[in-house]
Amino acid sequence: MDRRWAQHLCTQILLSLCMVWGTPTSAPAPSPITRPCNFFSGRSCEECLGNVSCLWCNTNNTCLDYPVRSILPPSSLCVMSQARWGACWINFEALIIAMSVVAGVILLGITVCCCYCCCCRKTSRVRVEAEEQHLAVEREKRNEDLLKRKNERVVKHNEIRKKYGLLQDMDHPYSKFEND
Template identity: 45%
Template sequence: MMDSRIVLPALLLVLGLATGFAQSPATGKACETKNGTSCEECLKNVTCLWCSKTKMCITYPVNTILPPHALCPLNEARWGLCWMNFQILIITLSVFGAILIIAFMICLFCCCKCENFGSQRFEAKMQRQGDKMKTKQEERRTEMTQRHDEIRKKYGLSGQNPYSKFA
């Protein structure tokens, strides 16, 4: 399977090029025929740009990302919505993008920080459980030796173990 770091930029590049080359002269003339109408009429076609200053419907210049100032100033250009100019649209999208990037960075920082904190907490818990098991084992061992000593006393075997010299 292809790596998503390669596929996503390639897909965006292909879509961008397809959008740039998809503009044909027939769609370009469709916008100019809407001159003298209203902004709403002009913007029914997504390839059109309305200039409030000149009251003209212009084909959106896809070769440039933003319409040039000579064609229509950004604060007078309308695309998509008649009530929002291009300048406000760019500022809004920039702020929204910045907020998303900052939120992503905060989440990334918090997740990494919490993951490290969680692993330290997990290691401490495992250490406590290990210590608890060791102390229980030591208690059982001392109880067993006490019980064995009591049994030896009961049956009179409390003396020297004859087999201790072989060990």
């Protein structure tokens, strides 16, 4: 992975999480003194969710401790469609679905990128080998054509020399020195 692609991926992840959780300014800053979650019951959702360990239930406007041992709060505590955690504008059920979709898209994207890179390397290697083989065949064909043309030129030049008597007969190398 190159650095720019990794930065782009991190930016996309952060933007997705901001869309799911809301902007940092959408919830008030938690008070320096942490109070128990049931203190915020009957108040507002924003006050309750100022503490990240609290869960807001819209059915009876109660602020409950988030059940850490079980990832999903049991329906006896609060119905999933009425539970709020992290942001008041999205229910817990939609939050889980949105986070799983974002995680699935990220995993799918990484898998596709890895597979694409592996396939590109294989096909490029095969392509380079095929191109080298094609170039070797072309080079051999050009050399054969070059030798063929050279032989044709030699034959043609010898015919011209023979016609004008310039070709020395190899059988009689001293025929030129004969006296008439």
